[in-house]
Amino acid sequence: MKRAFPILAVVTAILLAYAFYEAIWVAPMERTMGDVQRIFYYHVPSAWTAFLLFFVNLVASVIYLVRRNPRADAVALVSAEVGVVFCTIVLVTGPIWARPVWGIWWTWDIRLTTTLVLWLIYVSYLVLRRFSESSQTPKLAAVLAIFGALDVPLVYFSIWFFRTQHPQPVIGGGGSIDPRMLHVLLINWLAFSCLALVFSWARYRLELLQREVEEAESLQSLRGVPQ
Amino acid sequence: MSLMRSITWATLAKDIRLEWRSKDALNSMLFFSLLVVVIFSFSFDPNAEESREIAGGLIWVAFLFAAVVALNQTWARELRNQVLDAYRVSPAPATALFVAKALGNFILVSVLEALMAPLFMIFYNLRALGAAWQLIPVAILGTWALVVNGTFFAAMSLRTRSREIMLPLLLFPISIPAVQSMVEATRIILSGDGAARFWIVLLLTYDMVFTTACLALFETVLQAE
Numbered sequence: 513m514k515r516a517f518p519i520l521a522v523v524t525a526i527l528l529a530y531a532f533y534e535a536i537w538v539a540p541m542e543r544t545m546g547d548v549q550r551i552f553y554y555h556v557p558s559a560w561t562a563f564l565l566f567f568v569n570l571v572a573s574v575i576y577l578v579r580r581n582p583r584a585d586a587v588a589l590v591s592a593e594v595g596v597v598f599c600t601i602v603l604v605t606g607p608i609w610a611r612p613v614w615g616i617w618w619t620w621d622i623r624l625t626t627t628l629v630l631w632l633i634y635v636s637y638l639v640l641r642r643f644s645e646s647s648q649t650p651k652l653a654a655v656l657a658i659f660g661a662l663d664v665p666l667v668y669f670s671i672w673f674f675r676t677q678h679p680q681p682v683i684g685g686g687g688s689i690d691p692r693m694l695h696v697l698l699i700n701w702l703a704f705s706c707l708a709l710v711f712s713w714a715r716y717r718l719e720l721l722q723r724e725v726e727e728a729e730s731l732q733s734l735r736g737v738p739q
Numbered sequence: 740m741s742l743m744r745s746i747t748w749a750t751l752a753k754d755i756r757l758e759w760r761s762k763d764a765l766n767s768m769l770f771f772s773l774l775v776v777v778i779f780s781f782s783f784d785p786n787a788e789e790s791r792e793i794a795g796g797l798i799w800v801a802f803l804f805a806a807v808v809a810l811n812q813t814w815a816r817e818l819r820n821q822v823l824d825a826y827r828v829s830p831a832p833a834t835a836l837f838v839a840k841a842l843g844n845f846i847l848v849s850v851l852e853a854l855m856a857p858l859f860m861i862f863y864n865l866r867a868l869g870a871a872w873q874l875i876p877v878a879i880l881g882t883w884a885l886v887v888n889g890t891f892f893a894a895m896s897l898r899t900r901s902r903e904i905m906l907p908l909l910l911f912p913i914s915i916p917a918v919q920s921m922v923e924a925t926r927i928i929l930s931g932d933g934a935a936r937f938w939i940v941l942l943l944t945y946d947m948v949f950t951t952a953c954l955a956l957f958e959t960v961l962q963a964e
Contacts, residue, residue, distance in 0.1 A: 577959065629912065629915050632915075636911075640899065644899045644900075651959055652898070652960065655895065662948055663913050666916040666945055669916075673937055673938075
């Protein structure tokens with residue numbers, strides 16, 4: 513398993529380079545938006561990756577609550593952290609694209625708002641993990657993850673209704689996509705998923721090592737061995 | 740079932756008696772929300788016609804902030820003299836304790852709302868143009884939505900550093916759909932354009948989903964130490 517990590521890292525680097533080449537030079541220019549549309553190849557794959565990681569977080573949290581397996585908790589922590597990173601990329605690249613295309617940085621559109629609330633929920637999850645002192649942090653965090661997951665559909669419905677009540681002049685999406693663009697998009701998604709896997713893997717190993725160190729330290733202090 | 744009911748009742752009666760004799764939480768909440776009202780009225784022009792549009796938001800934001808004051812002291816009282824530890828080792832169901840605490844907070848915040856709502860009406864010259872009776876289900880469901888999750892997250896943040904700030908950090912993100920529903924329903928009822936039914940149903944759904952989740956997971960949170 514340990515040898516697989518460098519291989520995965522190299523594959524990810526190659527994939528990212530290829531995906532970058534495809535997105536910047538190969539993908540056809542969008543007729544109305546021009547070059548700024550290329551941010552789409554980073555924005556959308558980041559969003560899909562973030563949502564996937566948040567889903568992994570939910571599954572790992574449920575597994576932890578049922579089985580009390582510390583590895584499941586480490587997976588939950590790592591997927592939330594990396595998920596927040598990718599979600600931040602989504603929230604930053606979105607307005608950069610929206611400004612020239614829609615003429616505004618931000619609109620309280622359904623997908624934007626849901627992503628923002630999702631980001632807020634997972635940041636509060638990380639804050640809880642950071643501030644919680646007891647050895648029971650994993651249990652509390654897993655409970656919060658379930659609450660967050662229950663909240664997401666409610667957020668979606670509330671904003672969906674809100675926005676159908678007050679239609680906005682700018683609603684992105686809809687329509688069809690050029691097959692060449694779709695191809696580039698999927699390559700980028702693959703590259704970003706691999707990148708997320710590399711990050712999560714490294715962070716996961718770090719987390720396990722850190723826990724081992726903490727355990728060893730507390731054992732040492734229990735025995736009363738001078739440092 | 741009767742055990743559950745008697746424990747719930749005993750805890751609730753004890754909390755209400757304590758609050759009735761000291762009135763600490765209620766007084767500080769009342770004064771706090773009064774301050775919020777006054778500060779908001781300096782930030783926005785309260786006499787304008789559009790005050791009807793924003794009043795729903797102001798009222799609920801004031802109540803949300805004030806509720807945090809009450810929620811923060813929900814469990815603090817039980818930490819002294821290891822009451823919570825005693826509860827943990829007792830065979831009493833954890834949900835009874837939770838229901839009692841949530842109901843206690845619900846009563847406290849409802850009293851606050853009943854006292855503050857007339858003041859809002861006076862300060863902002865409000866008059867409901869829609870069906871005013873609908874404000875009652877909105878208030879009941881909205882208060883429960885804040886209080887049920889608030890009581891739960893207050894128990895979660897007991898073991899964290901800087902507990903007092905932790906509660907809003909956990910509660911506010913999860914409460915966004917509930918707050919939006921309350922604000923929108925109140926706005927619709929006050930301004931009289933459109934029907935508030937969707938928002939009331941959404942609030943009801945929110946309440947049902949999170950009440951179930953709180954009851955199912957409270958045992959885990961109580962035992963986590």
